[in-house]
Amino acid sequence: MSPLLRVEDVHIxxxxxxxxxxxxxxxxxxxxxAIIGPNGAGKTTFLNICTxxxxxxxxxxxxxxxxxxxxxxxAIVRLGxxxxxxxxxxxxxxxxxxxxxIAAAARTRAWNPFRAMVALPERAEMIGLLRQLGVADTxxxxxxxxxxxxxxxxxxxxxxxxxxxxLLLDEPxxxxxxxxxxxxxxxxxxALKNQAVTSVFVEHDMEMVSxxxxxxxxxxxxxxxxxxxxxxxxxxxxxxxxxxxx
Amino acid sequence: MTPQLALLATLDGIAYAALVFMVAVGLTMIxxxxxxxxxxxxxxxAIGAYSAASIVLGLTAAGMNPWLxxxxxxxxxxxxxxxxxxxxxxxxxxxxxxxxxxxxxxxxFAVFMILEDVQRLVWGVRPYFAAEPVYLLGxxxxxxxFYTAYQLILLPTVALLVLVxxxxxxxxxxxxxxxxxxxxxxxxATALGINAGRVFLLTFVLxxxxxxxxxxxxxxxxxxxxxxxxDMIVLSFAVVAIAGLGQVEGAAIAALxxxxxxxFAVYVMPELEVVxxxxxxxxVLLIRPEGLFGVVERRRI
Numbered sequence: 001m002s003p004l005l006r007v008e009d010v011h012i013x014x015x016x017x018x019x020x021x022x023x024x025x026x027x028x029x030x031x032x033x034a035i036i037g038p039n040g041a042g043k044t045t046f047l048n049i050c051t052x053x054x055x056x057x058x059x060x061x062x063x064x065x066x067x068x069x070x071x072x073x074x075a076i077v078r079l080g081x082x083x084x085x086x087x088x089x090x091x092x093x094x095x096x097x098x099x100x101x102i103a104a105a106a107r108t109r110a111w112n113p114f115r116a117m118v119a120l121p122e123r124a125e126m127i128g129l130l131r132q133l134g135v136a137d138t139x140x141x142x143x144x145x146x147x148x149x150x151x152x153x154x155x156x157x158x159x160x161x162x163x164x165x166x167l168l169l170d171e172p173x174x175x176x177x178x179x180x181x182x183x184x185x186x187x188x189x190x191a192l193k194n195q196a197v198t199s200v201f202v203e204h205d206m207e208m209v210s211x212x213x214x215x216x217x218x219x220x221x222x223x224x225x226x227x228x229x230x231x232x233x234x235x236x237x238x239x240x241x242x243x244x245x246x
Numbered sequence: 247m248t249p250q251l252a253l254l255a256t257l258d259g260i261a262y263a264a265l266v267f268m269v270a271v272g273l274t275m276i277x278x279x280x281x282x283x284x285x286x287x288x289x290x291x292a293i294g295a296y297s298a299a300s301i302v303l304g305l306t307a308a309g310m311n312p313w314l315x316x317x318x319x320x321x322x323x324x325x326x327x328x329x330x331x332x333x334x335x336x337x338x339x340x341x342x343x344x345x346x347x348x349x350x351x352x353x354x355f356a357v358f359m360i361l362e363d364v365q366r367l368v369w370g371v372r373p374y375f376a377a378e379p380v381y382l383l384g385x386x387x388x389x390x391x392f393y394t395a396y397q398l399i400l401l402p403t404v405a406l407l408v409l410v411x412x413x414x415x416x417x418x419x420x421x422x423x424x425x426x427x428x429x430x431x432x433x434x435a436t437a438l439g440i441n442a443g444r445v446f447l448l449t450f451v452l453x454x455x456x457x458x459x460x461x462x463x464x465x466x467x468x469x470x471x472x473x474x475x476x477d478m479i480v481l482s483f484a485v486v487a488i489a490g491l492g493q494v495e496g497a498a499i500a501a502l503x504x505x506x507x508x509x510f511a512v513y514v515m516p517e518l519e520v521v522x523x524x525x526x527x528x529x530v531l532l533i534r535p536e537g538l539f540g541v542v543e544r545r546r547i
Contacts, residue, residue, distance in 0.1 A: 051437075073436065073437050074436055074437075074439050074441075077437065077438065077439040078439055083437070089431070089434045089437070090434075091426075091427045091430050091431060091434070092430065093426065093430055094423065094426070094427065094430075098423055101420070101423070102420075102423055102424060102427050102435075102438065102440070103438050105420055105424065105440075106435075106438045106439040106440040106441075107439060115419060115420045115421075116418050116419055116420075117418055117419065117420055117423060118418070120420060158438070162438065162439065
């Protein structure tokens with residue numbers, strides 16, 4: 001099977017800091033890959049390159065065989081790569097459902113200027129997505145009144161509203177109490193499975209990694225140091241020393 | 247001041263506030279969404295007024311059904327807003343969205359100057375007066391005062407419709423929600439795949455149409471001379487500053503403050519008439535620098 005995403009020899013530097021120094025990575029359709037690594041290893045930079053926010057100085061990014069290197073974020077979203085952020089990016093002054101409908105409108109590009117929000121055909125579908133993530137009861141609430149954990153799930157629902165084939169998540173459970181973490185990840189992984197979305201998530205919590213990832217990629221100094229199953233990677237002596245910190 | 251005079255001043259003030267509100271709310275919307283302070287907004291008011299006067303005079307001269315002048319006023323507003331608004335946004339503003347505010351201000355000021363001369367070329371410097379719509383609606387009596395129905399009923403009604411309509415549009419329609427979303431966080435809206443360019447065009451045309459509507463509705467009540475656009479843009483800036491940038495309901499209240507302040511000054515201390523709007527503005531800004539209803543820019547993480 002050809003990879004969903006292929007990253008070839010990608011380089012980028014910010015002044016003296018080399019954030020990507022020859023990154024190679026293949027992503028199989030349907031898998032869930034965790035990215036771990038010390039701070040400053042270039043994990044978020046990698047997500048930014050894949051989503052078009054940063055243009056690499058060398059190398060290529062292929063999505064479903066098409067070269068998307070350096071394309072603007074909007075074009076990449078349309079091709080099917082969505083992203084959820086470490087700090088949820090939501091329109092705070094809108095209700096949860098309005099946020100979803102705005103994303104749906106961005107996806108379909110059907111735009112009748114005077115169409116009422118209550119009459120949009122995507123309404124049921126969006127409520128269904130919220131239900132999958134277990135936050136349907138917040139649909140009519142304004143985002144700025146919601147707790148962080150719920151916002152995270154709404155952020156993921158928003159990304160899924162774009163019907164991506166690949167979803168990149170930057171620390172999906174950061175800033176959430178440890179009791180909520182598993183609940184959030186369970187809902188998230190189930191929703192990704194239902195929608196058949198391949199996912200990449202940056203994570204610091206090794207327990208989350210071993211529980212939810214099919215494969216793990218270890219970042220270090222702007223390179224992929226190692227790729228393997230969670231069991232193999234977490235058993236590796238170098239990884240345990242540099243990343244896990246044991 | 248007799249009660250009758252006070253009532254007269256109040257009616258004058260409301261009628262004037264209705265016009266100022268329509269222009270100012272367009273200006274504040276454009277600024278709220280696009281972050282461009284559009285000096286050329288005054289030109290839309292002036293050209294809307296002149297076009298409306300031409301249509302009214304043309305219809306009257308052609309001996310058509312006189313009531314056609316009302317659709318004529320609306321047509322002038324929508325036509326000027328849609329055609330001129332689209333041209334300016336697409337050809338000029340799209341090039342300067344990423345430039346620094348000083349340059350944006352200079353460019354819209356240049357557009358304003360050019361359009362001032364275009365008005366002189368097309369309509370000359372002779373005053374235009376096309377009061378047919380005011381005569382058609384006649385006068386009404388309010389507590390012993392005769393007042394034109396056009397200014398007493400039509401202008402405030404249209405202003406209220408604009409206020410309520412804009413509120414519903416921004417809250418309840420997809421386009422309105424998209425406009426608010428782009429205002430709140432343009433980067434994120436783009437990340438979702440929303441075409442911010444299209445939202446900008448829609449906003450600019452809508453805001454410009456409101457300015458042209460203000461002009462078209464003002465044309466029957468005043469004589470049109472070169473310079474009306476400049477007067478109106480300065481007043482609109484005062485309204486927007488008093489209300490706080492991007493505030494729709496606030497603009498209505500600020501317009502009323504300025505309208506009433508000005509009309510009362512006319513009767514009480516005529517020499518203060520011109521200064522009153524700025525006095526109100528200075529007092530408000532001294533107490534609340536962000537405007538009456540403005541919010542201090544939220545910190546973005």
